[in-house]
Amino acid sequence: MALMVVKFDLKKRVKLAQTVWFMYWFAVLAGILVLSMGLFFKIELRKRSELMDNNESHFLPNLLILMGLIACGINAFGGKVCYDSLDPVKFAKWKPMLKYFLVFCVCFNGLLLLTSLLCFLMRIPLQFTLAEGIKNGMKYYKDTDTPGRCYMKRTLDLMQMEFRCCGNDNFRDWFEIQWVSNRYLDFSSKEVKDRIGSNVDGQYLMDGVPFSCCNPTSPRPCIQYQMTNNSAHYSYDHYTEELNVWKKGCRDALLSYYGGIMNTIGALVVLVTMLEVAVTVGLQYVNSSLSTLVNPEEVESESEGYLLEKTVKETFTDIMAKMKAMGKGGKVEEGGEEAVATVS
Amino acid sequence: MSVGKVTFTKVEREKLAEVLWLLNWISVVTGAILLGMGLFLKMEIQKWQEVMSEQGVLYVPHMLITTGLAACGINFLGGKICLDCADTNKFLRWKLVMMPYVICTFFFTACILAGALMCYSIRSQLEESLFLGLRHSMRYYKDTDTPGRCYLKRTLDLLQIQFQCCGNTGYQDWFQIQWISSRYLDLRSVAVVDRLRNNVEGKFLMDSVPFSCCSPLSPRPCIQQQLNRPLAHFNFDQQSQHLNLWRRGCRQALLDHYTVIMQSISLVVLLIWLFELLVLTGVRYLQTAMENVIRVGDPESESEGWILENSLAETARSNFNIIKNLGKCYQVDDDPNIDVPAMMAEQEIKSEQVQVQRTS
Numbered sequence: 001m002a003l004m005v006v007k008f009d010l011k012k013r014v015k016l017a018q019t020v021w022f023m024y025w026f027a028v029l030a031g032i033l034v035l036s037m038g039l040f041f042k043i044e045l046r047k048r049s050e051l052m053d054n055n056e057s058h059f060l061p062n063l064l065i066l067m068g069l070i071a072c073g074i075n076a077f078g079g080k081v082c083y084d085s086l087d088p089v090k091f092a093k094w095k096p097m098l099k100y101f102l103v104f105c106v107c108f109n110g111l112l113l114l115t116s117l118l119c120f121l122m123r124i125p126l127q128f129t130l131a132e133g134i135k136n137g138m139k140y141y142k143d144t145d146t147p148g149r150c151y152m153k154r155t156l157d158l159m160q161m162e163f164r165c166c167g168n169d170n171f172r173d174w175f176e177i178q179w180v181s182n183r184y185l186d187f188s189s190k191e192v193k194d195r196i197g198s199n200v201d202g203q204y205l206m207d208g209v210p211f212s213c214c215n216p217t218s219p220r221p222c223i224q225y226q227m228t229n230n231s232a233h234y235s236y237d238h239y240t241e242e243l244n245v246w247k248k249g250c251r252d253a254l255l256s257y258y259g260g261i262m263n264t265i266g267a268l269v270v271l272v273t274m275l276e277v278a279v280t281v282g283l284q285y286v287n288s289s290l291s292t293l294v295n296p297e298e299v300e301s302e303s304e305g306y307l308l309e310k311t312v313k314e315t316f317t318d319i320m321a322k323m324k325a326m327g328k329g330g331k332v333e334e335g336g337e338e339a340v341a342t343v344s
Numbered sequence: 345m346s347v348g349k350v351t352f353t354k355v356e357r358e359k360l361a362e363v364l365w366l367l368n369w370i371s372v373v374t375g376a377i378l379l380g381m382g383l384f385l386k387m388e389i390q391k392w393q394e395v396m397s398e399q400g401v402l403y404v405p406h407m408l409i410t411t412g413l414a415a416c417g418i419n420f421l422g423g424k425i426c427l428d429c430a431d432t433n434k435f436l437r438w439k440l441v442m443m444p445y446v447i448c449t450f451f452f453t454a455c456i457l458a459g460a461l462m463c464y465s466i467r468s469q470l471e472e473s474l475f476l477g478l479r480h481s482m483r484y485y486k487d488t489d490t491p492g493r494c495y496l497k498r499t500l501d502l503l504q505i506q507f508q509c510c511g512n513t514g515y516q517d518w519f520q521i522q523w524i525s526s527r528y529l530d531l532r533s534v535a536v537v538d539r540l541r542n543n544v545e546g547k548f549l550m551d552s553v554p555f556s557c558c559s560p561l562s563p564r565p566c567i568q569q570q571l572n573r574p575l576a577h578f579n580f581d582q583q584s585q586h587l588n589l590w591r592r593g594c595r596q597a598l599l600d601h602y603t604v605i606m607q608s609i610s611l612v613v614l615l616i617w618l619f620e621l622l623v624l625t626g627v628r629y630l631q632t633a634m635e636n637v638i639r640v641g642d643p644e645s646e647s648e649g650w651i652l653e654n655s656l657a658e659t660a661r662s663n664f665n666i667i668k669n670l671g672k673c674y675q676v677d678d679d680p681n682i683d684v685p686a687m688m689a690e691q692e693i694k695s696e697q698v699q700v701q702r703t704s
Contacts, residue, residue, distance in 0.1 A: 144563035157560035161505060184564045186578040211558040211566040216501030219488035220528045222555040234530040 002306035008289040010300050016289070017085045020282035024079035027279050028072055030272045035068025037265050044261065050155050051254070052133035060115075060122050064265070067115055071276070074105060078283055085286050098287050105280045112273040119266030123259050130251050134168045141210070142181040157212035165253035166213035166246040171227075173249075178203040179210060209245055218243040281307065346650035352633045353646050360633070361430035364626045368423035371623055374616045375415025378456075381609050382408030388605060392598065394499045397476035404466055404606075407459050408613070414452055415620070421445070422627060432643040435634045442631045449624050456617040463610035470602060474595045478512045485554075486525040501556040509597035510557035510590040515571070517593075522547040523554060553589060562587040625651065 008016065042061035049056055081098065084090035137156050140149045160166055167173035185192050185204055195204050207228045214222035223244055226232040289305035308315050352360065386405035389396070425445065428434035481500050487493045504510055511517035529536050529548055540546050551572040558566035567588055570576040574585060633649035640647060652659050 150563070153563070154560045161560070180565050181563075184577075184579055189578075211555040211568070212560060214555040216498045216505070216556060219494075219497070219525070221524050224555070234528055234533075 002304070003308040003311060005304050005306045006285065006289075008303050008305050013286075013289055013303070014086060016282065016305075017082050017286055020279060020286055021079050021082040023275070023279050023282060024075050024082060027075040027272075027275055028079065030275055031068050031071030031073075031075055033068075034071060034269060034272055035065055037268065038062070038064030038066075038068055041261060041265060044258070048159070048254070050133075050152065051137055051159060052129045053136055055133065056129050057122075057125060060118055060262075063115055063118070064269075067112060067269075070108060071112075071272070074101075074108065075276075075279070077101070078105070078279060082283065082286060085290060088290075091290060095287075095291070098283075102280065102284055102287065105276070105283070109273055109276050109280060112269060112276060116266045116269035116273060119262045119269060122262055123255065126258055127251070127255055130254050131168060134250055134254075135173075138168065138173060138177055138179065141177075141179045144181065145183065157210060159254075160210070160212040160246070160250060163250060163253040163257065164215075164246050165248045165250035166209060167249055168251050169249040170247065171209050171213055171245050174209045174213070175205060175207050178205060180204060180206075213245040215243050215246050220244075345655050346648075347652040347654075347656060349648055349650045350629065351646055351648050352629075354644055357630070357633055357637070357647070358430045360626065360630055361426050364426040364429075364623065364630060365423050367619075367623045367626065368419045368426055371419035371620060372416050372423070374619060375412050375419055377412075378415055378613065378616060379409055379412030381612065382406070382412055385605065385609060388602070392499075392503065394496060395477045395481045395503060395594075395598070396470075396473045397480060398473055401466060401470055401473060404459075404462050407455075407462060408609070411452075411455055411459050415456070415616075418445075418449055418452055419623070422449070422623070426627065426630065429630050429634055432634070432637060436638070439635070439638070442635075446624070446628055446631055449620075449627065453617060453620045453624055456613060456620060460610045460613040460617060463606040463613065466606065467599070467603060471595070471599055474598050475512065478595055482512065482517065482521055482523070485521070485523045488525065489527065501554065503594060503598075504554070504556035504590065507594060507597040507601065508559070508590050509592045509594035510553060511593055512595050513593040514591070515553050515557055515589050518553045518557070519549060519551050519572075522549060524548060524550075557589045559587060559590050564588070 038061045041064065042058060045052075045056050045058060045061065078101075081091075081094050081101075084094060137152055140146070140152045141156055142153070143149045144153050182204075187193065192204065195206065196202050199205055206225065208225035209227065211222070211224060214224065223233055223236065223241075227245075228238055230236055230238060284307060285305040288307075288309075289303045292305070293301055293303045310318065382405045385408065386402065389401060389405065422445070425438050425442070428438060481496050484490070484493045484496050485500055486497070488497050526548070531537065531540075536548065539548050539550070543549055550569070552569040553571065555566070555568060558568065562584070564584055567577055567580065567584075571589075574580045628651055629649040631649075632651075632653075633647045636647040636649070637643060637645065654662070
């Protein structure tokens with residue numbers, strides 16, 4: 001008792017083959033789309049790899065690129081098979097390998113679904129990578145004379161201006177590190193000596209932020225230095241001041257940026273998976289309708305197409321039995337060899 | 345002695361009609377491109393409209409938009425006409441429209457050329473507009489509480505950050521205006537009062553710039569205050585000073601930005617103009633060839649096509665005479681050889697009526 005049987009005559013078979021062929025070409029385009037999304041995501045990660053300590057995982061974009069390539073390949077092959085299915089001579093060429101091809105397609109669809117799930121889950125490791133990367137970036141902000149780190153200041157400034165953020169969690173992160181290089185500090189000045197002496201590490205810490213944290217929408221000129229000292233500036237209360245510097249932290253800003261990209265890619269991969277499932281089902285019907293021809297020589301005859309030859313339970317028990325037989329087959333062979341060895 | 349005379353067989357005429365139909369459809373696409381470029385230029389100008397003093401520069405994108413729409417319409421009609429011209433019977437439908445259509449297309453092509461040349465010529469007007477506009481914006485930078493001007497600070501800051509520029513001509517422009525609002529000045533402080541008294545107009549002037557002038561490429565944290573006193577900052581040498589702020593003025597930056605856009609647009613428009621000229625020439629040949637076929641009477645025969653029936657000088661003279669005579673038709677002519685019986689009869693009847701009235 002087959003699953004989801006549909007009766008086909010010649011006209012219906014031809015229509016089915018044409019529709020599935022057409023859908024396979026759409027699926028090739030979908031495969032190219034997945035490939036290009038993987039490339040785009042890879043480039044976006046590379047662009048800001050400095051902020052992630054060059055430590056970011058390229059697993060997801062690489063997986064997307066691989067899946068895209070495989071999708072293009074199997075969809076082009078499937079399209080060719082569908083095109084040939086209208087001609088019984090050509091179709092006989094493909095018939096033997098079609099079963100394995102369909103099993104491979106089902107596995108591939110499962111992998112695609114897994115990839116889309118990964119797209120939504122990759123946010124979590126990215127969060128930790130970003131936190132670590134930005135913290136280190138801020139530490140090296142002042143090292144504009146150290147080879148290998150001299151562009152960190154520029155990268156951080158441009159990032160803070162572009163993403164409208166300041167610091168890691170918020171702007172106070174800048175109060176905890178020395179972001180002014182020693183080259184520009186007058187060590188003979190009392191003020192500098194006081195600040196350096198006032199903390200354990202001997203760092204020049206101040207309650208000020210770089211200019212890239214400034215918010216252009218603020219009605220007053222930006223207050224970057226002595227931010228926690230209300231009396232240093234006229235009519236200024238740092239508790240209620242909202243618009244002076246960017247309030248958001250750069251980790252959150254970058255996370256929502258990459259999160260948005262990944263969510264979009266994940267949603268599109270889910271849609272591509274559904275398309276792939278549809279074409280696989282279509283190909284299975286094409287295959288089954290052509291193999292159950294009442295009279296194989298007579299092309300006009302009727303046939304039945306099905307999704308599975310037996311019911312789901314029976315198919316499952318069949319697969320389990322086959323796997324057990326494969327496993328036992330190895331053991332029986334070993335036993336046989338031993339017997340032969342003892343005999344001889 | 346016609347200008348550019350070419351003989352066409354029937355087959356050649358039909359082929360010409362087909363080719364022109366295709367070219368007209370391509371011209372519809374180029375017309376759409378023209379429209380798109382006009383819209384793009386309008387959007388670009390409107391983005392930074394607040395720092396331009398007058399909106400006069402908007403006539404260039406408006407011209408491009410109208411020309412683009414006209415191109416789509418005219419070439420769509422032209423495609424329809426050319427398709428019909430392959431067949432002599434269908435051509436008779438369009439016979440009367442063809443000549444006005446050709447003249448109209450000729451003037452329209454001249455408009456495209458004018459549009460292309462306008463893009464080149466607008467540079468000096470744009471520079472003037474930007475100079476005055478930026479000066480105005482900088483003066484009202486501090487007025488973030490005045491309705492209508494409250495976004496000037498944000499616009500100017502974003503402009504300086506995006507275009508990597510500072511001030512009108514250079515960063516010193518900020519030294520000559522008060523860019524800090526009086527709301528944030530402690531007017532009881534001695535230092536502030538001194539500064540206000542320091543100049544004639546009572547403005548709070550400083551040798552400092554807003555944060556948006558800072559260059560991220562500088563190796564040291566940005567120095568915005570006391571820029572005229574390098575010794576006030578530790579180790580502030582020439583190199584540091586050079587890299588500290590953006591050196592370019594915003595007028596120059598915006599002018600370069602718009603010049604690049606307009607030069608590319610005018611190049612594309614010139615190419616479109618050449619293409620339209622080609623299509624116009626083809627349509628003119630087709631029109632004259634078809635008219636000559638009808639004059640000869642035999643649809644299968646060869647016919648001649650030309651650009652102008654007589655030489656350029658003769659055509660100019662005859663057109664000039666036509667225009668002169670258009671003006672003359674309302675003047676009374678004293679030439680006795682001209683027969684104006686209707687008018688004379690009317691005058692006689694009128695004079696008779698007057699005489700009858702007098703006698704009665």
